[in-house]
Amino acid sequence: MPIPGAVDPVPVKRVISPRADGRVDLVGLSKDQIRAELEKAGLEPRQAKLRAKQIWHWIYNRGVTDFASMSDIAKAQQPWLAERFAIARLDVTEAQVSIDGTRKWLLKTHDGHDFEMVFIPDADRGTLCVSSQVGCTLNCRFCHTGTMQLVRNLEPAEIVGQVMLARDALGEWPSQPEGRMLTNIVMMGMGEPLYNFDNVRDALKIVMDGDGLGLSKRRITLSTSGVVPMMERCGDEIGVNLAVSLHAVTKEIRDEIVPLNRKYGIEELLQACSDYPGANNARRITFEYVMLKDKNDSDEHARELVRLIRHYKLPAKVNLIPFNPWPGAVYECSTPERVKAFSNIVFESGISAPVRTPRGRDIDAACGQLKTAAEKKRRAERDREAAAQTA
Numbered sequence: 001m002p003i004p005g006a007v008d009p010v011p012v013k014r015v016i017s018p019r020a021d022g023r024v025d026l027v028g029l030s031k032d033q034i035r036a037e038l039e040k041a042g043l044e045p046r047q048a049k050l051r052a053k054q055i056w057h058w059i060y061n062r063g064v065t066d067f068a069s070m071s072d073i074a075k076a077q078q079p080w081l082a083e084r085f086a087i088a089r090l091d092v093t094e095a096q097v098s099i100d101g102t103r104k105w106l107l108k109t110h111d112g113h114d115f116e117m118v119f120i121p122d123a124d125r126g127t128l129c130v131s132s133q134v135g136c137t138l139n140c141r142f143c144h145t146g147t148m149q150l151v152r153n154l155e156p157a158e159i160v161g162q163v164m165l166a167r168d169a170l171g172e173w174p175s176q177p178e179g180r181m182l183t184n185i186v187m188m189g190m191g192e193p194l195y196n197f198d199n200v201r202d203a204l205k206i207v208m209d210g211d212g213l214g215l216s217k218r219r220i221t222l223s224t225s226g227v228v229p230m231m232e233r234c235g236d237e238i239g240v241n242l243a244v245s246l247h248a249v250t251k252e253i254r255d256e257i258v259p260l261n262r263k264y265g266i267e268e269l270l271q272a273c274s275d276y277p278g279a280n281n282a283r284r285i286t287f288e289y290v291m292l293k294d295k296n297d298s299d300e301h302a303r304e305l306v307r308l309i310r311h312y313k314l315p316a317k318v319n320l321i322p323f324n325p326w327p328g329a330v331y332e333c334s335t336p337e338r339v340k341a342f343s344n345i346v347f348e349s350g351i352s353a354p355v356r357t358p359r360g361r362d363i364d365a366a367c368g369q370l371k372t373a374a375e376k377k378r379r380a381e382r383d384r385e386a387a388a389q390t391a
Contacts, residue, residue, distance in 0.1 A: 019110070023086045027164070028157025028203065031056050041084050059087055060212030063164065063173030089168070090161040102360030103169065109134065109158060113151050115190050117162045119170075119182065120359050126170075126181040130162045132200050133191025138225050141257045142247070142290050144326045145190045153196040159203035163213060175214045185215060187222040188243070194227035194234060201238050217241075223288065228264040228272045235277030242276050243286040243319075244269065248296045249304040257292070270312045281315045284352075290321045291334035291342065302345035309351055317352040324358060 016033065018024050024037050035052035039045055051073065058070045065088075067073065067081040093114060094106040103119040118129040134151035136143075163185065167173055170181045185207065187193040193200045204220060207213045222234060223243040234242065246269075248254035254261040261269075273285050289305070291297050309316050320343055323333040334342070339355055346353035 019086060019088075021086075023084055025086045025088045025157055026055060026059060027088055028155060028160050028206070030202065030206065037085070055081075056212060060164075060206065060209070061175045061214075063167060063175075065089060088157070088161075090158065090165050092165070095169075096363040098360040098363045100359055102363065103166075104360060104363050105165065105169075107162070107165070109154070115154065115158075117166070117189055118360065119166055121181060125183045127184040127186055128163060128166050128182055129186050129189045130159060131189030131191055132159060132187055132193040132196045136191050137195065138192055139259050140225060140245070140247075141259075142292060142323060142329070142331055144329075147328070148190075150191075153199055154191070156199050156203040156206070159200060160206050160213075163207055163215075167213075175212065183215075183219060185220045186243070187220075187240075192225055192227060193222050194224045194230040197230055197233065201234075204238055204240065218283070221286065225258055225260050226264050226269040226272075227260070228268050231272045231276060235279075239278060241283055241286070242273070242279065243288055244273060246287040246305075247290050247292075249301050249308060253296055257295070266308070270308060270314065273314055273316075274312045279315055284315045284317050287316055287318045288321060289318055290323050291339050292323055293332040293334045293338070295331060297334040297338050297342055299341065299345060302342045306346055306349040306351060310349075317354075318346055320353055320355045322355065322358055324361065 016024060016029070016037065026034055026037070029037065031052050034055055035045075035048045038048035038051055043051060054070065054072055058064045062069075064070065067078040067085075067087075070078065073081070091108040091110075092105055093108050096104045098104075101121045105117050107115055107117065109115070113134045115131045115134045117131055120127045120129065131154060133153050135148040136145045137150045138146060140146040163182075166182055167175075172180055172182060187200065187204075200222070204217075204222075207215050208217050208220065217238070217240045221241040221243050222238065223245060224231065224234075225245045231242070234240070245258060246254075246266075247257055248261075249266070251261065251265060254266060264272075273279070276285060279285050287305075287309075289296070305318065309318075320339060322339060323329075323331055325331075325333060343353045343355055
């Protein structure tokens with residue numbers, strides 16, 4: 001039986017394709033790529049290098065969406081740029097705000113596919129949950145996105161574009177290091193980031209660039225279900241914090257709820273965590289553990305989790321996540337008493353194990369729920385139209 005998500009990513013040279021209107025979208029391109037596109041359009045190399053630096057600043061530091069706003073570029077050249085290039089924003093299909101301040105967006109790609117992002121404000125930080133794929137291949141049984149087929153990887157522009165759209169909504173242009181609401185990014189939205197490694201890496205390099213969006217790698221966390229061969233590359237080439245969707249401490253249970261475990265088992269995964277570049281007590285690995293009633297939440301499971309972390313000498317913390325049910329889910333959330341007992345066992349061993357507070361439940365903030373709701377709404381509208389035509 002084939003294992004979901006068993007084909008590891010193969011590096012592919014990126015081809016920059018024009019939009020339908022023939023212009024090249026500059027969002028998601030590196031400085032060197034912007035310079036190359038300017039040269040291809042006819043600028044001589046020295047001018048292309050200067051213009052690329054200026055355009056980069058205006059796109060990522062100032063947040064502008066048109067060349068006419070770039071005051072240090074000659075007015076005569078602005079229309080020339082506008083004819084050949086675009087600074088596009090993602091299309092927003094739906095935007096919701098929860099009573100707890102959580103914001104969720106349903107976004108649409110240029111070829112008509114839906115995906116999501118979520119902003120979660122807290123007293124001391126604001127975290128943007130960013131998607132890396134439309135759908136997912138991994139079929140984790142507790143995850144609503146896992147019920148969807150993988151449509152395609154998101155491009156760097158579509159990954160960076162989520163951060164830029166959130167900045168628009170929060171009024172946080174120009175970029176500045178202090179006073180931001182959006183302080184942290186987690187690659188924990190739709191998809192497995194390490195199965196879209198090149199695009200995620202290229203996008204996060206733009207996000208981390210000090211001359212642009214300027215978010216420190218220490219404020220970015222990438223979450224993986226355990227794509228072991230890509231974890232070292234993630235540490236070496238991106239260098240962000242690592243989170244691992246563990247969710248079980250035995251082969252039998254993890255095989256069931258995280259099918260990727262059938263290819264990369266717990267021992268192999270935890271050894272890759274131990275070897276992760278840059279992991280230390282100041283930059284601990286986060287283990288995500290969704291609490292499923294009578295499945296992975298016993299005292300014995302908690303003690304085995306502690307044993308594994310100690311055995312592999314991991315600088316780690318555990319985020320306990322109360323399961324957020326969705327229609328058709330086969331699991332229930334552990335009781336508050338069981339979650340607390342589990343947390344206490346891990347805490348008493350000297351390992352941090354906070355319980356994540358559920359957020360945005362009134363707006364279907366669990367990953368994939370808004371996309372599903374929108375699809376159902378569109379199907380209902382089509383059915384009504386068909387019924388009206390028949391009548």
